[in-house]
Amino acid sequence: MWIRSQNKEEIVKCYGASIVHNNNDMFSLLSVLTNNYTIALGEYSTKEKALKVLDKIVAQMETCTETRTQIKPYSNGSDWDTCERVATVVFQMPQDDEV
Secondary structure, three states, X not given: OEEEOOOOXXXXXXXXXXXXXXXXXXXXXXXXOOOOOEEEEEEEOOHHHHXXXXXXXXXXXXXXXXXXXXXXXXXXXXXOEEEEXXXXXXXXXXXXXXX
């Protein structure tokens, strides 16, 4: 799933996320990228807010399902072929006051 960071400066393919209580008494949502680089997706004033954002991410992941559609190939006007189409969705990390 693609996620745009809270500060809107980065967009990443997210393979997982976790909540970390950081030094400035905020709760960061961190994501590990494919090269083991960790990025902060957003910061929240309470753990409950960070959990709500994780819940929103899960809910969006659950609604992003593959759809199948039939297309008529140009080469043969009588046969129908099936292709798969996957919608690309980008989750925008909300600001702390939006949670």
